[in-house]
Amino acid sequence: MGMVGEYQSVIQEVERLARARGLAFDPVIFQMTNSDEIAEVASMGLPNRFIHWYWGGTYKELVTQQNKEVFSILELVLNTVPSHAFLRSSNTYLQNVLVIAHVFGHADFFANNHWYRKSNKNMLNEAERHARLIRTYEQQYGKERVEKLLDALLTVSTSVNAFERNPQERRKRLIYSLEERAPLEDFERALLEAIREEAEYFDLIQRTHIINEGWATFVEAELLTRLLTAREWASISVQLCNRPAPYTIGYTLFKHVRDHEGFDRALEIRRFYEDVSLIDLTLTEELVRRLDIFVYDPKEKQKSYDLQKVKDMLIAQKLYKGEPRVEVDPSSQGRDLLLAHMDEDRKLEPKRIGLFLKAVHTLWRNPVKLRANGKVYTFDRRGLSST
Amino acid sequence: MKIHRGRIAQYKHDQLLREYLKQNLNDLIQQKELIVDGKVKTQIATLDLPTLKFGEEAQFLAQGAGGGASGGGASGSGPGGEQVQALGGLLGGDHHGKELHVELDFDEFVKLAQEVLLDELRLPAFHEPARSGEVESQDTPELDDLDRIGLRADLNLEETMVQSLLRNARERGVLDYDVDVQQDAWYFIEDPTTFQNNRSVEIYVLDISGSMRGEYLALVRKTIFILWHYLERRYPTNLRRYVVFQDVAEEKTRDEFFCVESSGGTHISTGFEKAVELLEGVTEYDKFLFMFTDGETSSGDFDLAKKKFEEAVAAFDLVSYGHVNPGGRGIGGFSEYVQEAAKSRGGAVFANLVDLETIRSAMKEFLAFFDGRTARRHAGALPR
Numbered sequence: 001m002g003m004v005g006e007y008q009s010v011i012q013e014v015e016r017l018a019r020a021r022g023l024a025f026d027p028v029i030f031q032m033t034n035s036d037e038i039a040e041v042a043s044m045g046l047p048n049r050f051i052h053w054y055w056g057g058t059y060k061e062l063v064t065q066q067n068k069e070v071f072s073i074l075e076l077v078l079n080t081v082p083s084h085a086f087l088r089s090s091n092t093y094l095q096n097v098l099v100i101a102h103v104f105g106h107a108d109f110f111a112n113n114h115w116y117r118k119s120n121k122n123m124l125n126e127a128e129r130h131a132r133l134i135r136t137y138e139q140q141y142g143k144e145r146v147e148k149l150l151d152a153l154l155t156v157s158t159s160v161n162a163f164e165r166n167p168q169e170r171r172k173r174l175i176y177s178l179e180e181r182a183p184l185e186d187f188e189r190a191l192l193e194a195i196r197e198e199a200e201y202f203d204l205i206q207r208t209h210i211i212n213e214g215w216a217t218f219v220e221a222e223l224l225t226r227l228l229t230a231r232e233w234a235s236i237s238v239q240l241c242n243r244p245a246p247y248t249i250g251y252t253l254f255k256h257v258r259d260h261e262g263f264d265r266a267l268e269i270r271r272f273y274e275d276v277s278l279i280d281l282t283l284t285e286e287l288v289r290r291l292d293i294f295v296y297d298p299k300e301k302q303k304s305y306d307l308q309k310v311k312d313m314l315i316a317q318k319l320y321k322g323e324p325r326v327e328v329d330p331s332s333q334g335r336d337l338l339l340a341h342m343d344e345d346r347k348l349e350p351k352r353i354g355l356f357l358k359a360v361h362t363l364w365r366n367p368v369k370l371r372a373n374g375k376v377y378t379f380d381r382r383g384l385s386s387t
Numbered sequence: 388m389k390i391h392r393g394r395i396a397q398y399k400h401d402q403l404l405r406e407y408l409k410q411n412l413n414d415l416i417q418q419k420e421l422i423v424d425g426k427v428k429t430q431i432a433t434l435d436l437p438t439l440k441f442g443e444e445a446q447f448l449a450q451g452a453g454g455g456a457s458g459g460g461a462s463g464s465g466p467g468g469e470q471v472q473a474l475g476g477l478l479g480g481d482h483h484g485k486e487l488h489v490e491l492d493f494d495e496f497v498k499l500a501q502e503v504l505l506d507e508l509r510l511p512a513f514h515e516p517a518r519s520g521e522v523e524s525q526d527t528p529e530l531d532d533l534d535r536i537g538l539r540a541d542l543n544l545e546e547t548m549v550q551s552l553l554r555n556a557r558e559r560g561v562l563d564y565d566v567d568v569q570q571d572a573w574y575f576i577e578d579p580t581t582f583q584n585n586r587s588v589e590i591y592v593l594d595i596s597g598s599m600r601g602e603y604l605a606l607v608r609k610t611i612f613i614l615w616h617y618l619e620r621r622y623p624t625n626l627r628r629y630v631v632f633q634d635v636a637e638e639k640t641r642d643e644f645f646c647v648e649s650s651g652g653t654h655i656s657t658g659f660e661k662a663v664e665l666l667e668g669v670t671e672y673d674k675f676l677f678m679f680t681d682g683e684t685s686s687g688d689f690d691l692a693k694k695k696f697e698e699a700v701a702a703f704d705l706v707s708y709g710h711v712n713p714g715g716r717g718i719g720g721f722s723e724y725v726q727e728a729a730k731s732r733g734g735a736v737f738a739n740l741v742d743l744e745t746i747r748s749a750m751k752e753f754l755a756f757f758d759g760r761t762a763r764r765h766a767g768a769l770p771r
Contacts, residue, residue: 039393040391040392040393043393044392044393044396048392049392051392051395051396051399052396052399053396053402053403053434054400054436055392056393056395056396056397056398056399056400056401057434057435059393059397059400060397060400060401063393151436155436155438291450292450292451293449293450294448294450294451295446295447295448295449296446296447296449297446298445298446298447303449313446313447313448314448317448323439324439324440324441326439341439346441346443346445347442348439348440348441348442349439349440349441349442352442353439355437356437356438356439358437359436359437
């Protein structure tokens, strides 16, 4: 990891501009690094997180994409105090200037957004502590046992909800239900808590991805128009429209707010909103058309630009991460754990049901049932059966 | 010192992948289309965490291709052939639940398959005794000849481009330099007379008539992969050509050979005939023909097949005839004839391919060919 010597003055200049524009943030530590390291952090989510085979697949994919120049990650910034940001040494000077401005947008969002203000800013140290804990348990209980447990925990960890505070509602989510009721040994419970805590950290990122990236891109543009020459800015603004969907959607929404309601309203939105409220309250028919977003039906080969349909689908993506909505049935009180797929009209992939229930059974130890596809699937000591 | 966490995680991932593929090799090897775009594609998503997924094609959010969408996600063709790109990357952060379909380079797949098969079959290692009279030299060999096989560093760009031009003109009707290394490359090589002993030409002939059931394909492919293991150790350069036949025989590329559909009647004679035809102009030291068939040639073809078989035995150093017999039935038809003929003469071996155990016997017999070769060579080198 290298120093950012040649960028020091531009970092100071961008920071000055950002503060002058009304942004407020904790200190940001910039580090220069290479593509490989960025791919490593991006695949693991945090630089010192425990090592798991699952990140290995993502890492391999990212490195391959970067080598083929299909896709590159230009920057990475962590929601910690101070914030840590990574510049890529293979970026051009101008690309890194963009990254610096973008990073200050994120740092402002981390410091001011309602949900981020409440988030765990100590995750870098927490992740390190979890990694050490896992290494200790591996020595104590055997690598294989711990790895199997981690696989199961990571599988159920997608059911976290970083926003949910109502205990009744939380109990419907599998991981919280297991934390409360599963007959786990102490070390298993400690691992569950560690994985749940990390999953909540990532859940927050996922639930604010559009608004966070949109805001950072918006800030980037606001600052760079003041910093760059007209010619430089023209070439950069073309690139801004070519970014992944969350960036362009969020950026377009913030620009629309600024143009119609003023910059202060944009600041307010970045403070109080998350993705669902941003989409629900700011997406309009006109913007759907401008962004060319639609709901596509592959069977009928039909596009729909209907505002409500697009909104509903975007919101559902954010609420359930594009995965089936499976909840713990409130009647599930005894030895058996009963889960239910809430969107019964849609079929689940049968092959995965057995594997999923097996993972849950590893933690619950007693029979696990899932109501889905018009059947009740049961996984117990004898394996999978369905009625 | 930096700990490369990403690489350690990747190593763990790849270990699991290898283990999984080993367990599922039999299913994978039976895929009708084994190679797609140079890769062995699997439907395996096991290296994903086993989260639940929807099992049907459903509506999804998408963006017009010009809209700057990117990130992982399905793409398809919309109304009027317009590209539809699924909106990817909406979640960011951790990448849970993402489909990671396992794809392997064909060579990587073959290596893995060989590893599994050799382990299962407990086949002997291959040791070619040092050849007498050879001396090692530090001199850089003079690359004053051309060949279709060679090292990438020795590519003859000019010749390769001409080849590419001809192929594009032939196949696409355009005079375009669109080099496909597999098909177009020419390499500078040493004069063949100085290393002829290291080169083989292998012609693989596959009967695609009748039912090419999963097990039929599995037996053929497993046998070929194990053959490759030995042949690659014996011959540093292997020129491989592929033929499929039913009523007529056709040369295929490697990728096509591993993706053929069954069809038509059976004329074994055409397979032998095409193989002999492909020998024209070949300068390789050892010439092998590997025939895979169920032996049920059309009744009118029997005598011609006998004649063509004899011609092949005369033209090749070894004709290896695999009677693909997944059901383990009795040997009849043309295979019965070859089985008898192979007993009485050199230059031909017969293998009844029923299961792994019979592949093992076939390999032992095949390796005996090299022992014979070595013995003859040593005998020839002895002072009289």
